[in-house]
Amino acid sequence: MTSPTPQHATPASDATAFIGGGNMARSLIGGLIARGIDPASIRVAEPVAELREGLASQFGVQVFETAADAVQGAGLWLFAVKPQVMRGVCEALADVATQARPLVVSIAAGITAAQLSRWLGGDAAVVRAMPNTPALLGAGVTGLFATEQVDAAGRNRTDALLSCAGKTVWIDAEAQMDAVTAVSGSGPAYVFLLAEAMEAAGIAQGLPADAARALTLQTVLGAARMLTESGEAPAELRRRVTSPNGTTQAAVETFQAGGFEQLTEAAIAAATARGKALSAAND
Structure with missing residues (x-):
């Protein structure tokens, strides 16, 4: 894939600001620190005092009550905030964003790069990310999409950050991000x-209930591996474990007779449509 020509370079500051200190942010922060990142270079905005104190105690990162304080430098x-509050959070930072020109990464479902850029004052370098x-x-x-304002250094920095949570997959067309959300973002459910x-x-x-649980969990784990x-x-893999006229074939045929594949396709289509609706609802 050919990278687009950057419109402006990634900011030189090594500091990373997390807007929101929930579970996903916590996992990324833990991954960064495990890779040797200096906790002092991580700044977290979290309005809930108990969560702030926990982040500072566990990781030694800098914590702030407001996003405006966290993003300085x-x-x-x-x-890492809910889609429903993203617009207000971004608009409150617009003046700072237009001056600082940060690399912006969002893990909010259904919020487009254009919306984020507009709410942050326009022409922002934005990466949309959908971890699970x-x-x-x-x-x-994590599925990733970058706007043309994101240069190669920005892509590398984003990849290094999100790879703390597992594998990363870059998507060429932003329209596909709702499908990413439907397949992998919602997929664990x-x-x-x-x-x-x-x-x-x-x-x-x-x-027995304990046997049913142990058999199920280990089967799911083993199949995933x-x-x-x-x-x-x-x-x-399915073909190899499905002996003709055996027990597995009986079960698989029952799944298929019930429309298993078609139901899965319909479910993912519904999740994709919901992602598009979230974008429209928050515009």
Whole structure:
């Protein structure tokens, strides 16, 4: 993929400001520090005093009640606030942003780069990021999209930050970010739903509850490892464990007769549409 010509360079400051100190921000902060980043270079805005104190105590980072204080001197601003409040948070920082020209990274679902840039005063260098909850374990995946104002250094800096949470995947077209949200951002819930159903079905077939849970959890873990470590396509792995006229074939055929693939496609389409609606609702 060819990188677009940058319109302005990434700011020289090594400081990173987190706007919001919730679980995802905490996981990224922990990953940065584990990689040797100086805690003094991390500034966190968090309005909840208990969370602020916890961040300072656990990581030794600088904490602030307001975003305006946290962003002072920071070259990268990472917004980790809910989509519903993003506009107000950005507009309050617009004057500072137009002067400081930071690299802006957002992990809010459904908020476009154009919206972020406009709310921050215009022509901001913006990266949209969509991590998922396994990032809390360092086992997540993050979809990334950069505007043309983000230079190669900005991309590298963003990648280094988000790779603390797991793998990163760069997307060429921002319109695809809602699909990223639908597949990977919301995706862990789909796996949890399947595990929930498998556990309940095992109990219905007479298994003790603790056995049904242990069998389900280890099966999901083992299947995930096979998917990520074997290098084989999901369809091939499924074919290998599906003996003709066996138990697995009976189960898979029942799934397919119920429209499993079509239902999955419809679910991801619904999540994609919801991401687009969030953008429109917050414009």
